[in-house]
Amino acid sequence: MSEDQLVRLLAATIAMGTPLVFAAFGEILAESSGVLNLGVEGMMLVGAVAAFIAVVVTGSPWLGVVAGMLGAGALAAGHALLTVTLRADQVTAGLALALFGGGLSSFLGKSYIGVPNPAPFAAISVPGLSQLPILGRSVFTQDALVYVSYVMIPLGWWWLYRTRPGLHLRACGESPGTADAMGIGVVAIRYASVIVGGMFAGLGGAYLSLAYVPAWTENLTAGLGWIALALVIFATWNPLRLVFGAYLFGSVEAMGFRAQVLGIQANTIVLRMMPYVATLTVMLLLAFWRRRLAMPSALGLPYSREQ
Amino acid sequence: MADARPPALVELRGIVKVFPGALANAGIDLAIYPGEVLALLGENGAGKTTLMNILSGLYRPDEGEIRVVGERVVLRSPRDAIERGIGMVHQHFRLVERFTVAENVLLGSHTPRFRLSPGQVLEHVRALGARHEIALDPRAYVGDLSVGERQRVEILKVLYRGSRVLIFDEPTAVLAPPEVDSLFAGIRRIVGEGRAVVFISHKLDEVLRIATRIVVLRHGRVAGAMPRAEATPGKLATLMVGREIPSRPRVAAARGSLRLRVEDVAARGERGYLAVDGASLTVHSGEIVGVAGVAGNGQAELAETIAGIRAPLRGRVWLDEHDVTTRPAREIRERGLAFIPEDRHRQGLVPAFNVVENAILTCYARAPISRGGLLRRRPARTHARRLVEAFQIQASLETPVRALSGGNQQRLLVAREAAQEPKVLVALHPTAGLDVASTEAVHRILLELRARGVAVLLVSEHLDEVLALSDRVLVMYRGRIVHERPASHADVDEIGLYMTGVGEPP
Numbered sequence: 001m002s003e004d005q006l007v008r009l010l011a012a013t014i015a016m017g018t019p020l021v022f023a024a025f026g027e028i029l030a031e032s033s034g035v036l037n038l039g040v041e042g043m044m045l046v047g048a049v050a051a052f053i054a055v056v057v058t059g060s061p062w063l064g065v066v067a068g069m070l071g072a073g074a075l076a077a078g079h080a081l082l083t084v085t086l087r088a089d090q091v092t093a094g095l096a097l098a099l100f101g102g103g104l105s106s107f108l109g110k111s112y113i114g115v116p117n118p119a120p121f122a123a124i125s126v127p128g129l130s131q132l133p134i135l136g137r138s139v140f141t142q143d144a145l146v147y148v149s150y151v152m153i154p155l156g157w158w159w160l161y162r163t164r165p166g167l168h169l170r171a172c173g174e175s176p177g178t179a180d181a182m183g184i185g186v187v188a189i190r191y192a193s194v195i196v197g198g199m200f201a202g203l204g205g206a207y208l209s210l211a212y213v214p215a216w217t218e219n220l221t222a223g224l225g226w227i228a229l230a231l232v233i234f235a236t237w238n239p240l241r242l243v244f245g246a247y248l249f250g251s252v253e254a255m256g257f258r259a260q261v262l263g264i265q266a267n268t269i270v271l272r273m274m275p276y277v278a279t280l281t282v283m284l285l286l287a288f289w290r291r292r293l294a295m296p297s298a299l300g301l302p303y304s305r306e307q
Numbered sequence: 308m309a310d311a312r313p314p315a316l317v318e319l320r321g322i323v324k325v326f327p328g329a330l331a332n333a334g335i336d337l338a339i340y341p342g343e344v345l346a347l348l349g350e351n352g353a354g355k356t357t358l359m360n361i362l363s364g365l366y367r368p369d370e371g372e373i374r375v376v377g378e379r380v381v382l383r384s385p386r387d388a389i390e391r392g393i394g395m396v397h398q399h400f401r402l403v404e405r406f407t408v409a410e411n412v413l414l415g416s417h418t419p420r421f422r423l424s425p426g427q428v429l430e431h432v433r434a435l436g437a438r439h440e441i442a443l444d445p446r447a448y449v450g451d452l453s454v455g456e457r458q459r460v461e462i463l464k465v466l467y468r469g470s471r472v473l474i475f476d477e478p479t480a481v482l483a484p485p486e487v488d489s490l491f492a493g494i495r496r497i498v499g500e501g502r503a504v505v506f507i508s509h510k511l512d513e514v515l516r517i518a519t520r521i522v523v524l525r526h527g528r529v530a531g532a533m534p535r536a537e538a539t540p541g542k543l544a545t546l547m548v549g550r551e552i553p554s555r556p557r558v559a560a561a562r563g564s565l566r567l568r569v570e571d572v573a574a575r576g577e578r579g580y581l582a583v584d585g586a587s588l589t590v591h592s593g594e595i596v597g598v599a600g601v602a603g604n605g606q607a608e609l610a611e612t613i614a615g616i617r618a619p620l621r622g623r624v625w626l627d628e629h630d631v632t633t634r635p636a637r638e639i640r641e642r643g644l645a646f647i648p649e650d651r652h653r654q655g656l657v658p659a660f661n662v663v664e665n666a667i668l669t670c671y672a673r674a675p676i677s678r679g680g681l682l683r684r685r686p687a688r689t690h691a692r693r694l695v696e697a698f699q700i701q702a703s704l705e706t707p708v709r710a711l712s713g714g715n716q717q718r719l720l721v722a723r724e725a726a727q728e729p730k731v732l733v734a735l736h737p738t739a740g741l742d743v744a745s746t747e748a749v750h751r752i753l754l755e756l757r758a759r760g761v762a763v764l765l766v767s768e769h770l771d772e773v774l775a776l777s778d779r780v781l782v783m784y785r786g787r788i789v790h791e792r793p794a795s796h797a798d799v800d801e802i803g804l805y806m807t808g809v810g811e812p813p
Binding site (some may be wrong): 164165167168171175179181305 | 363364365385386387388389390395397401402403404405406410413414416421422423424425464584595613636
């Protein structure tokens with residue numbers, strides 16, 4: 001493999017992993033506060049179509065990003081209403097959200113199929129860094145949203161583990177009764193986490209329609225939302241570990257595309273199963289190392305005070 | 308009572324709180340003064356915890372007002388209460404097990420406001436602990452701490468927020484005796500700083516040891532209040548129970564045939580260690596065999612092995628000459644074993660089910676409640692009503708068991724097991740956490756079963772309970788039965804030595 005081919009493969013790996021980084025980080029936020037939201041796929045699709053419509057109408061990709069995040073955030077707010085306030089079953093509500101989001105995005109995007117994106121995000125080379133061989137060339141010749149993801153992950157980890165709001169958010173996911181008794185607004189924090197988490201899923205969807213593809217087709221995400229859910233477990237709710245998982249899967253996808261070009265015999269269907277195999281393996285390991293790595297203790301449990 | 312006192316830190320006036328089907332607080336007045344340990348005494352279900360949950364902002368009162376240093380306040384949430392200087396040390400600790408001590412202490416407070424630098428946080432918490440003479444490693448995970456240590460984390464949390472009124476909800480229920488001493492020392496230090504402590508309990512001796520003033524609640528009302536100097540155990544017991552406790556005449560029962568035989572049983576505990584290591588015992592018809600011991604010496608695991616819900620590593624269990632080792636729990640029950648488990652919420656009752664459903668859990672598959680594989684409502688209700696009436700359980704048949712007080716839950720559980728007409732009853736800490744009246748009720752049931760020829764194996768942490776009820780007393784230590792005496796020849800001091808492992812090995 002020549003250096004150029006390797007750089008293209010690495011660049012494609014990062015590009016493919018980026019929507020997963022966004023969506024899975026959003027899900028980490030929601031789940032760390034104790035709310036499982038299985039609707040990531042639906043939220044990504046709505047984010048993608050809202051972003052695309054906005055960029056076609058306004059011509060501004062950044063307004064597209066805003067629209068995508070708001071659209072998915074609105075969907076997530078519905079999930080929060082159902083699961084936090086009305087204490088509906090989180091699995092059922094999340095699955096409904098995934099299906100609803102899929103349908104809604106098809107409906108909204110019907111007349112935008114085949115419409116060209118007037119202002120896609122283009123790759124920007126970071127001066128200096130992008131001149132470095134292989135890694136520099138692939139990591140620092142990306143579009144603006146990828147750079148956002150580079151900043152977001154360490155910032156997100158810091159927020160969760162080194163700030164008071166992050167501590168309170170995790171407390172709501174570990175033991176909402178304790179958090180409540182300590183005067184922490186469990187309901188407010190869960191709402192905020194689910195909605196902001198949904199906005200990140202929307203950002204992941206927007207990345208696809210604004211930068212990666214960049215166009216709208218029906219079912220644009222093609223299951224990435226489900227993989228994001230699996231990645232959260234793979235990463236054991238840690239944003240830093242999430243990056244490895246997301247890029248690992250990104251590399252699998254990137255290789256799938258290039259396997260034939262490179263003349264490598266690889267079964268792409270088998271490759272695509274890998275993230276799920278990895279997730280199942282992690283879940284198996286979690287069963288043994290329950291204590292420190294395990295999921296938020298109160299994940300999936302509605303909270304009510306007077307019981 | 309009209310002597311010169313500093314103004315009250317907190318005053319409660321006419322507090323009323325109604326839960327569905329229960330009047331928890333029926334107009335309570337209470338004042339809390341700086342520097343005092345105010346004991347709130349009452350049976351389970353007297354309304355102590357509800358009142359304190361109102362004061363700590365967890366519940367809203369239906370009527371009445373709260374004044375903090377004379378100013379009328381509305382406590383909408385625990386945060387409001389904390390900001391007013393009222394902190395609660397909960398009976399069931401409000402701690403996040405997967406957080407460190409430091410993280411738990413910081414939770415919900417305002418300092419530091421945003422950024423938590425690990426080094427600075429640790430220093431903060433370490434300094435606070437040193438100031439109040441509470442020794443704890445701030446980096447330790449709460450999940451790794453002992454119960455006594457967890458309680459110290461709770462206290463540290465409340466102090467960190469600068470609380471002036473600290474509410475302790477049954478703080479000794481979970482502690483070993485030496486831990487109780489250090490808790491009491493801590494409480495005296497706290498009130499010495501001019502703070503006030505509210506000490507909720509139903510244990511007379513502890514209240515008399517620590518309190519400076521005592522308020523007794525009964526059925527959601529203040530039944531009486533007095534300074535410690537005027538209190539006597541008899542006076543308090545009468546106020547709590549509302550009647551003199553009947554003394555129990557001991558009737559000798561004829562010891563009958565061998566019902567339960569356990570031979571050289573070994574079993575692992577929850578964390579995989581060897582909890583039972585070669586325990587043997589027998590129980591005959593018409594006798595109560597009491598197993599004394601400090602909790603955690605394998606008593607629970609032994610009882611569960613007998614009941615068939617824990618698999619033994621070795622050894623045999625015979626029920627009426629049938630080898631029931633490793634037989635399914637259901638078969639063992641059908642052979643005449645009834646079981647009162649340690650944790651009534653997890654193993655004994657289904658909290659979301661109502662009284663009828665819980666009452667038939669161990670007999671739903673038999674006539675008359677079952678016919679042709681179908682449940683019949685009327686016999687089920689009749690059965691439940693009989694239990695409720697015979698055992699004075701204060702609940703309607705449709706009430707979910709979750710909504711019952713602890714004492715009523717336990718009465719229902721014990722009544723259900725007793726109604727199985729068992730040959731053998733294994734009772735694991737059957738009166739743990741119960742008030743005087745419910746404890747009496749459970750004791751009465753056990754003695755009645757003995758009189759009817761049931762073989763009773765009673766496991767209890769309370770030596771006086773074991774001695775009062777048993778015909779024979781065993782001591783369990785580190786998974787073995789290390790001592791056995793007829794109750795008539797039992798020597799408390801000797802038993803105490805064996806319980807703590809000082810006694811000679813048998």
